[in-house]
Amino acid sequence: MxxxxxxxxxxxxxxxxxxxxxxxxxxxxxxxxxxxxxxxxxxxxxxxxxxxxxxxxxxxxxxxxxxxxxxxxxxxxxxxxxxxxxxxxxxxxxxxxxxxxxxxxxxxxxxxxxxxxxxxxxxxxxxxxxxxxxxxxxxxxxxxxxxxxxxxxxxxxxxxxxxxxxxxxxxxxxxxxxxxxxxxxxxxxxxxxxxxxxxxxxxxxxxxxxxxxxxxxxxxxxxxxxxxxxxxxxxxxxxxxxxxxxxxxxxxxxxxxxxxxxxxxxxxxxxxxxxxxxxxxxxxNKDSALVVLDDLLRQLAKRGISFDATGKPTDTPADIAVIRHQIEGMLSERNEEEYATRQAAEWEEIAAYMELIITRKGKKTLSNGEDIEVPKAEAPAYFEWVLWRAFLAINSLENKPYEARRFKIDQDFLPVGTAPGNGPDLIFEFHDFVIVVEVTLTDSSRQEAAEGEPVRRHVADLVSHYGAQSGKPVYGLFIANRIDSNTAETFRIGVWFTLTDDKMRLDIIPVTLLQFKEFFEAIFVSGRVEVSLIRELLDLCGGLRPEHEAPEWKRKIQQTFNHQIAALQN
Known part of the structure; x- marks a missing residue:
């Protein structure tokens, strides 16, 4: 046949x-x-x-x-x-x-x-x-x-x-x-x-x-x-x-x-x-829906997740679906939390995915013989996804893994599209600071027009949010394969005016994915997987802004990365 x-x-x-x-x-x-x-x-x-x-x-x-x-x-x-x-x-x-x-x-x-x-x-x-x-x-x-x-x-x-x-x-x-x-x-x-x-x-x-x-x-x-x-x-x-x-x-x-x-x-x-x-x-069908629901309740109990179904109506398939979706959501969140804890052991695979996005190659065979792939049409989504995995691997988040991403994932934890455009791509909250990550595959002179205003607006919104709630400082981390100098200059100036014309200073550091990848690998190879090192790196790069215009600032950022990586390797 x-x-x-x-x-x-x-x-x-x-x-x-x-x-x-x-x-x-x-x-x-x-x-x-x-x-x-x-x-x-x-x-x-x-x-x-x-x-x-x-x-x-x-x-x-x-x-x-x-x-x-x-x-x-x-x-x-x-x-x-x-x-x-x-x-x-x-x-x-x-x-x-x-x-x-x-x-x-x-x-x-x-x-x-x-x-x-x-x-x-x-x-x-x-x-x-x-x-x-x-x-x-x-x-x-x-x-x-x-x-x-x-x-x-x-x-x-x-x-x-x-x-x-x-x-x-x-x-x-x-x-x-x-x-x-x-x-x-x-x-x-x-x-x-x-x-x-x-x-x-x-x-x-x-x-x-x-x-x-x-x-x-x-x-x-x-x-x-x-x-x-x-x-x-x-x-x-x-x-x-x-x-x-x-x-x-x-x-x-x-x-x-x-x-x-x-x-x-x-x-x-x-x-x-x-x-x-x-x-x-x-x-x-009501009878079949009840069979499926009973099984889900057993799965919750088996995994030690508490759920009180008392008083919830089960008269129709629609009633049962409400409970079923709630339970499936709870199981999905638990699965994602367990997935997050596994990322530290998978840092080499994460770095390999970064390499595919950097080189624009579709596939790569890992040292264990496993093949990984970044489908060409889905590269923007995989770019956000691999950065999410990288910060999960660092394993210091205070917010939940599903709170840190704004893109959707499937049952394999793979991305289903990119984050919607009304907010940042990724939000990582740590004990004493927050990083807002924005990524783009755009690397031409259009990069500034496409990213300059939205990235600053998103970071400014989070500065206001965390400033009012916890007082935690917010850093913006903008990552692309190539940083256009016009984009870097916009972030170097780092200014945003509110609707009431209050002036906000924004800390947004533009780095290439290659720079981030090399630093990410260095902290794992050295055994110093400490989120404080990332904050230190961002502070060092941000401190160079007043003295240099964009082209020189980009060179200084590269030198700073090189110096910090060398220190980890010694």
């Missing part, structure tokens, strides 16, 4: 689809995306909103592929094939935003977004009226994969599904094949790989063998597997496990309930309607 895949291989990051929908929702292009001119216009719209990079390529394929992805997942009404005999009017106007699409646009938390993707993928079956290219019975790829993971857990004790197992086995199977046979095939592949002296060579040879057997390019299996894993994670039901997946513990009972009902559409008409509205989930 041919391999199947979820989502769209062009739009590898599912959450970017929401950004595209938001842009489209305010555009006259909604409902008018067909034809070269309109597809080119859609591409330009995505570029104007910073969702895709336009570059010099003036083709319109990007617009067509994005439209196809949104149609396939039911976020835009798809064109009903004439052969189906279903009037388009019974489904909805072509390329207009669907109810599940609007639900995704209005989702303002990661769990809410994940529920939209879950409803979309739970409604997705192949073959469907949109893709008559398969020669097997209709099945749900989502439920099929989750069932395999549950069976793996039953047989091995863990639900882990490795990348190569998805690439060579799972996405080449369907529900026509007995589940036990598929799991046996996965475990046989795993056993052969375990005894292989060269895992990379083994994976390559397996892909090449599959290419010869099924008539596809070897790279196709990796492309499809990568896309499948990303879209599966977008549901919130699974999380990363090495290069593969495992079930999220908090979602285990939910997954068991989900796969109980394959819900195969009884007609093409019902398929389209469910796809555009989003599938029903177990928690939409």
């Amino acid at each position: 041919r391999p199947w895949h979820l989502g769209n291989t062009t739009v590898r990051s599912p959450f970017r689809l929401r950004d595209g929908l938001v842009a489209l929702s305010t555009s006259s292009l909604q409902g008018n995306l067909r034809g070269e001119e309109q597809e080119r216009a859609f591409r330009c719209l995505l570029g104007e909103h910073g969702i895709v990079e336009l570059g010099d390529d003036d083709t319109y394929s990007v617009g067509r592929k994005w439209r196809s992805a949104l149609n396939k997942l039911g976020f835009l009404y798809p064109e009903v094939p004439p052969a189906s005999g279903i009037p388009q009017s019974e489904i909805g106007p072509i390329d207009m935003i669907t109810p599940n699409g609007w639900r995704l646009i209005r989702a303002d938390t990661v769990p809410a977004m994940q529920e939209c993707f879950l409803r979309a993928l739970a409604a997705h079956y192949i073959p469907s009226a949109l893709e008559r290219k398969f020669d097997f019975s209709v099945f749900s790829p989502l439920r099929h994969t989750l069932a395999i993971m549950l069976e793996l857990e039953k047989q091995t004790g863990e639900s882990r599904l490795n990348f190569v197992e998805m690439a060579i086995v799972v996405q080449l199977t369907n529900s026509d094949k007995p589940l036990a046979d598929i799991v046996a095939q996965v475990l046989a592949l795993r056993a052969r790989r375990l005894v292989s002296p060269n895992k990379r060579k083994f994976d390559r040879q397996e892909r090449e063998a599959a290419a010869g057997l099924y008539g596809y390019a070897a790279g196709t299996f990796n492309d499809y597997a990568d896309t499948n894993l990303r879209y599966l994670k977008a549901t919130g039901l699974v999380q990363s496990k090495g290069r593969g997946l495992s079930l999220v513990p908090e979602k285990h009972v939910f997954v068991e309930e989900l796969i109980q009902n394959a819900g195969i559409p009884d007609s093409d008409r019902s398929y389209f309607i469910t796809l555009c509205n989003g599938a029903k989930l177990p928690t939409d």
Whole structure:
């Protein structure tokens, strides 16, 4: 059989689809995306909103592929094939935003977004009226994969599904094949790989063998597997496990309930309607919702988290959802706090991510053989994320890890977009001072125009806030790959006037990511992971401001970094 895949291989990051929908929702292009001119216009719209990079390529394929992805997942009404005999009017106007699409646009938390993707993928079956290219019975790829993971857990004790197992086995199977046979095939592949002296060579040879057997390019299996894993994670039901997946513990009972009902559409008409509205989930049913809630309450108790459900109504699925979301939020916060405590031991990986952002390279293999990646389209989000991890690693925060960041994260603690523009990127509160961190990948003369006013305003707001509450001094730390001298001069002057014309002096230090990375590495290598050293460094750099204009101030900052790093190394 041919391999199947979820989502769209062009739009590898599912959450970017929401950004595209938001842009489209305010555009006259909604409902008018067909034809070269309109597809080119859609591409330009995505570029104007910073969702895709336009570059010099003036083709319109990007617009067509994005439209196809949104149609396939039911976020835009798809064109009903004439052969189906279903009037388009019974489904909805072509390329207009669907109810599940609007639900995704209005989702303002990661769990809410994940529920939209879950409803979309739970409604997705192949073959469907949109893709008559398969020669097997209709099945749900989502439920099929989750069932395999549950069976793996039953047989091995863990639900882990490795990348190569998805690439060579799972996405080449369907529900026509007995589940036990598929799991046996996965475990046989795993056993052969375990005894292989060269895992990379083994994976390559397996892909090449599959290419010869099924008539596809070897790279196709990796492309499809990568896309499948990303879209599966977008549901919130699974999380990363090495290069593969495992079930999220908090979602285990939910997954068991989900796969109980394959819900195969009884007609093409019902398929389209469910796809555009989003599938029903177990928690939409009161009895199933109570089963999931009871499991969550047990998980809270097991982890020693107190929660009083006395008196909370559970008469309807909506009532239960309120309690469930509250509990899931508490578990998520505890998971993030535990993640924060692990960062000190992962400082080398954090520095490696900084290197990828500095060099603009996509991937890097660590000394332990693990591959890390900064997707090109998500580099701004990863820039904020890696600085967040760096300060978590220093492990002296007084505010919670989820209070220190303003960007959203998923169940793997990876960034879902950048911080919104109405405040700073990161806020780190320590015992006796506060650091406000702002980052940018902009390194041209536009840097000052884009960052000068917002950064000063954000720092000034925090100076006023902490000045009134605790009296803690606030430092601004502006980080970019290259600091434009106009930007540095704006921060060197460091002045902000309030609405009442009161003059505020701001301490904002511009540094390159390379400078920060080298200092970050030095404190860990030396064993002196002390936040006081960062404050000392900021004071030294800030003290140089009155005597030097921007170009010389930047050189003095570099010298100060060099001197402090050398002192740590001695």
